[in-house]
Amino acid sequence: MIVRLPGSAPTRSRAVIHDNLVFTVAVSPDKTASYYEQTKNALARIDQSLVEADSGKARILTAIVYIADMQHKAEMNRAWDEWVDAENAPMRACIGAVLEGNDLVEIVVTAAK
Amino acid sequence: MIVRLPGSAPTRSRAVIHDNLVFTVAVSPDKTASYYEQTKNALARIDQSLVEADSGKARILTAIVYIADMQHKAEMNRAWDEWVDAENAPMRACIGAVLEGNDLVEIVVTAAK
Amino acid sequence: MIVRLPGSAPTRSRAVIHDNLVFTVAVSPDKTASYYEQTKNALARIDQSLVEADSGKARILTAIVYIADMQHKAEMNRAWDEWVDAENAPMRACIGAVLEGNDLVEIVVTAAK
Numbered sequence: 012m013i014v015r016l017p018g019s020a021p022t023r024s025r026a027v028i029h030d031n032l033v034f035t036v037a038v039s040p041d042k043t044a045s046y047y048e049q050t051k052n053a054l055a056r057i058d059q060s061l062v063e064a065d066s067g068k069a070r071i072l073t074a075i076v077y078i079a080d081m082q083h084k085a086e087m088n089r090a091w092d093e094w095v096d097a098e099n100a101p102m103r104a105c106i107g108a109v110l111e112g113n114d115l116v117e118i119v120v121t122a123a124k
Numbered sequence: 125m126i127v128r129l130p131g132s133a134p135t136r137s138r139a140v141i142h143d144n145l146v147f148t149v150a151v152s153p154d155k156t157a158s159y160y161e162q163t164k165n166a167l168a169r170i171d172q173s174l175v176e177a178d179s180g181k182a183r184i185l186t187a188i189v190y191i192a193d194m195q196h197k198a199e200m201n202r203a204w205d206e207w208v209d210a211e212n213a214p215m216r217a218c219i220g221a222v223l224e225g226n227d228l229v230e231i232v233v234t235a236a237k
Numbered sequence: 238m239i240v241r242l243p244g245s246a247p248t249r250s251r252a253v254i255h256d257n258l259v260f261t262v263a264v265s266p267d268k269t270a271s272y273y274e275q276t277k278n279a280l281a282r283i284d285q286s287l288v289e290a291d292s293g294k295a296r297i298l299t300a301i302v303y304i305a306d307m308q309h310k311a312e313m314n315r316a317w318d319e320w321v322d323a324e325n326a327p328m329r330a331c332i333g334a335v336l337e338g339n340d341l342v343e344i345v346v347t348a349a350k
Binding site: 031070072073081084091092095097099101104105106107121123 | 239241244247248249251253258334336
């Protein structure tokens, strides 16, 4: 069975759960915030989606962090390091890319249920 | 068991099936087409690979859409919205990136069998 | 059960194993090397992580190759083609992106155990 949590548009889901895997994506709702704050906000949304999916931070397998300007990676890292469950650190890649509008980070996560 | 559908080069597969998951990637075969047409063409190829893998559009879990110019996201979205099974919307991220040659979009999909 | 192989920082893992899937990421340890050499080095690290995870090159499902300059894709391809198990070719996407510091390629792999 596939369970889908509704996203910002009817043609996309915020999270999808299938068997024992959860796939979710988040950006910051506040587009005027700094790299640090946008990362913190996006990670809070990830937390929320994972809880709704009966998963959680400690069960994240992978995270791909897309960042609009690699020069600000340290700010993103600061929010990540404060947030992450260091006993259960995900595989992570940080990739510089063009994001929509004023999004500074977009985070795609795969977790275990 | 792992099943692999042959790709454009012998060192890559167009799709890989393992247990109940299907992984596939597509670009448009026509590199002179617009963002709208290239997206439509790439999605048609995704459809074809999913059918060959005993999956289908309604069983897509995630899609990462890489786009050569974020300014054209609305054109890509138009093709996506016409194509998607809105009752079974995938998690999706759209990422601006440099693609090969005249590719305007490249789409990586994970689906359930 | 989720098994995590330690990465370069305590807040990230180099590889994560869950059920029958392995997720791993690598860059070249030598940042002064060419595109060809950095790809070769990153793939050698992927090999090593997969062995530690009781998987291997022949069981790779997908690879996303992020490349700092798409003009050098042929060099990356040369290293890939020499390395890949052509009887078991992964799904692969090659995406031009901004990488950290002098990283020229970063490779994210999903494999079967």
